[in-house]
Amino acid sequence: MNSALTFLLTAVVKILITIFVLLTAVAYTVWLERKVVGRMQNRWGPSRVGPFGLLQPLADGLKFIFKEDLTPPYVHQFVYIMAPMLALIASLSAIALIPIGPTITLGGITTPIQITGVTNAAGESSDIGIGLLILLGITSISVYGVSLAGWSSNSKYSLLGSLRASAQMVSYEIALGLSLVGVLMLSGTFSLREIVRQQQGGFWHWNFFGGFQFVAFFIYIMAAYAETNRIPFDLPEAETELVAGYHTEYSAMKFAMFFMAEYTNMITVACVASVLFLGGWSGPVFGPPILQSLIPIFWFLLRVFFFIFLYIWIRGTLPRFRYDQLMAFGWKFLLPLAIANIVITAFFIAVRG
Amino acid sequence: MVHLILFGIFGAICAGAALNMVLQKHPINSALSLIVVMVSLAMLYMLLGAEFVAAVQIIVYAGAIMVLFVFVIMLLNAGEEEHTKGSRVAMLIGFPSLLVGAGVLVYTLVLKGGNTASLAIGQFHGKAEDISDLLFKNFLLPFEVTSVLILIAIMGAVLLARKGGTE
Amino acid sequence: MVPLSFYLVLSAFLFGCGVCGFLIKRNIISIFMSIELMLNAVNLTFVAYAAFWQKLSGHIFVFFVMVVAAAEAAVGLAIIIAIFRTRETLNVDRVNLLKL
Numbered sequence: 132m133n134s135a136l137t138f139l140l141t142a143v144v145k146i147l148i149t150i151f152v153l154l155t156a157v158a159y160t161v162w163l164e165r166k167v168v169g170r171m172q173n174r175w176g177p178s179r180v181g182p183f184g185l186l187q188p189l190a191d192g193l194k195f196i197f198k199e200d201l202t203p204p205y206v207h208q209f210v211y212i213m214a215p216m217l218a219l220i221a222s223l224s225a226i227a228l229i230p231i232g233p234t235i236t237l238g239g240i241t242t243p244i245q246i247t248g249v250t251n252a253a254g255e256s257s258d259i260g261i262g263l264l265i266l267l268g269i270t271s272i273s274v275y276g277v278s279l280a281g282w283s284s285n286s287k288y289s290l291l292g293s294l295r296a297s298a299q300m301v302s303y304e305i306a307l308g309l310s311l312v313g314v315l316m317l318s319g320t321f322s323l324r325e326i327v328r329q330q331q332g333g334f335w336h337w338n339f340f341g342g343f344q345f346v347a348f349f350i351y352i353m354a355a356y357a358e359t360n361r362i363p364f365d366l367p368e369a370e371t372e373l374v375a376g377y378h379t380e381y382s383a384m385k386f387a388m389f390f391m392a393e394y395t396n397m398i399t400v401a402c403v404a405s406v407l408f409l410g411g412w413s414g415p416v417f418g419p420p421i422l423q424s425l426i427p428i429f430w431f432l433l434r435v436f437f438f439i440f441l442y443i444w445i446r447g448t449l450p451r452f453r454y455d456q457l458m459a460f461g462w463k464f465l466l467p468l469a470i471a472n473i474v475i476t477a478f479f480i481a482v483r484g
Numbered sequence: 485m486v487h488l489i490l491f492g493i494f495g496a497i498c499a500g501a502a503l504n505m506v507l508q509k510h511p512i513n514s515a516l517s518l519i520v521v522m523v524s525l526a527m528l529y530m531l532l533g534a535e536f537v538a539a540v541q542i543i544v545y546a547g548a549i550m551v552l553f554v555f556v557i558m559l560l561n562a563g564e565e566e567h568t569k570g571s572r573v574a575m576l577i578g579f580p581s582l583l584v585g586a587g588v589l590v591y592t593l594v595l596k597g598g599n600t601a602s603l604a605i606g607q608f609h610g611k612a613e614d615i616s617d618l619l620f621k622n623f624l625l626p627f628e629v630t631s632v633l634i635l636i637a638i639m640g641a642v643l644l645a646r647k648g649g650t651e
Numbered sequence: 652m653v654p655l656s657f658y659l660v661l662s663a664f665l666f667g668c669g670v671c672g673f674l675i676k677r678n679i680i681s682i683f684m685s686i687e688l689m690l691n692a693v694n695l696t697f698v699a700y701a702a703f704w705q706k707l708s709g710h711i712f713v714f715f716v717m718v719v720a721a722a723e724a725a726v727g728l729a730i731i732i733a734i735f736r737t738r739e740t741l742n743v744d745r746v747n748l749l750k751l
Contacts, residue, residue, distance in 0.1 A: 207510075267539075268546075272547055502665050549724045581671070
């Protein structure tokens with residue numbers, strides 16, 4: 132009973148810290164995107180509110196809170212209110228599975244830096260045996276937020292946008308899942324902590340370099356861009372195409388929830404890519420034990436920042452796909468390529484061992 | 485103790501959502517209740533140690549099949565149900581038959597089943613490695629046959645949903 | 652410590668709800684969803700017995716039931732869409748003539 136209580140308390144503390152850090156990160160990812168895209172387009176980006184525009188997210192948050200929250204007539208009330216909540220719940224739940232660092236020891240309690248991780252009496256840390264599958268399941272649930280939002284809004288543009296967005300998300304989920312099977316075969320386990328542990332000790336152990344999973348990495352990146360509805364796959368929410376797609380009829384806080392859900396999905400994808408392909412928290416550590424637990428977090432955040440920058444960079448550079456090109460790309464190019472990657476990886480594993 | 489509390493919570497959510505599914509008039513509400521049933525069933529599977537089956541339940545049932553249902557309800561814009569004469573007769577017979585049917589099942593399974601053993605959490609572990617071991621050694625033929633079945637289902641669905649009828 | 656009978660009672664209740672929905676509902680999609688509920692109830696029974704007898708064959712069978720349910724849902728919904736195109740209604744009481 133004591134260990135269950137310890138687990139519960141440490142989990143609550145970790146959840147509180149994660150929510151605080153994550154929501155701040157989402158707000159400042161929006162700031163980063165506006166700054167970087169502005170600079171790429173040879174303009175300043177937000178620079179008035181505070182130094183370098185750093186208080187812009189605060190101003191945006193206040194604006195969303197004070198805006199009038201109107202509900203259009205003839206919407207399906209329950210589903211209209213629930214859809215953005217569903218999108219946000221799915222996005223935030225995925226962070227619970229991601230291993231951010233090795234174990235940390237504070238006040239006699241040793242716990243892994245991961246919400247769903249435990250340390251048994253012998254000091255070994257482990258997490259859920261099927262972490263990767265649950266992550267894929269949560270990605271499947273996030274389709275509901277999009278499709279229900281568009282349908283319940285009682286508007287042509289919303290319905291069309293949500294149908295396109297859901298079809299796109301469902302199609303690219305397959306390529307996403309299959310691109311991860313190569314990593315799975317190399318590691319032999321679904322547990323994310325174990326996959327990171329097998330990539331420690333130098334960059335040649337990473338699944339990207341030593342495991343030769345660069346094709347899988349690119350498939351994962353492209354499928355993830357389509358899953359999070361970002362350029363070049365953002366036709367369902369492009370302003371010039373469908374007004375605003377599935378979130379046309381949403382205002383103030385509900386729109387802010389969709390916005391937060393999209394950026395949280397971006398951060399989740401960045402975390403998962405760095406865990407599976409780039410070695411998680413591997414990097415040189417030094418110093419006393421408390422520093423040895425905190426420095427890997429810094430290496431992990433460096434990788435996540437690199438991915439978010441890549442997202443924003445591509446957003447500022449590429450035009451968007453047309454819808455039929457988008458679907459053809461997902462089904463006719465990415466899916467066969469992912470299957471070929473699985474076959475070749477399996478062949479190499481069989482030949483090697 | 486914790487096992488009983490968790491079973492109580494998820495079992496109550498499951499039963500409540502199933503009852504809600506039957507009692508709602510609009511099909512979208514029924515679909516959402518069914519999604520709640522499936523997710524709570526996945527939690528019950530985890531309590532029974534079947535972690536792989538729970539993950540597959542969420543990915544396949546709650547994440548793919550129910551998305552298909554929600555799509556069709558959205559596309560066909562199915563409205564609220566109307567109560568015809570046939571449905572009132574069915575309700576008159578349906579609810580009592582639910583009680584009788586469930587009662588007979590409960591009586592047979594619980595009182596005549598003879599097995600009242602208990603299971604602690606963590607006693608049985610349905611790991612993915614063991615399941616795949618069985619699937620690819622003992623159950624290889626059904627596994628391959630189901631892949632052919634899915635291929636046939638895909639072809640059938642594409643053919644049926646095509647405009648212009650069959651050619 | 653939860654006895655096996657608790658899981659079986661829950662499964663029987665879910666199955667009963669599925670049968671009840673199948674008989675009561677007039678919307679073809681709701682009837683289909685009741686069928687899925689019945690399949691899920693059976694899955695729960697399989698997994699419960701697999702845990703109590705400590706055999707993994709129950710999980711394998713649940714896997715196959717899910718696959719068959721997925722295939723059946725896809726084809727069934729395609730049939731529903733095809734019927735809707737010609738009959739313009741989703742009410743089973745109105746689809747009672749062989750020819751329009």
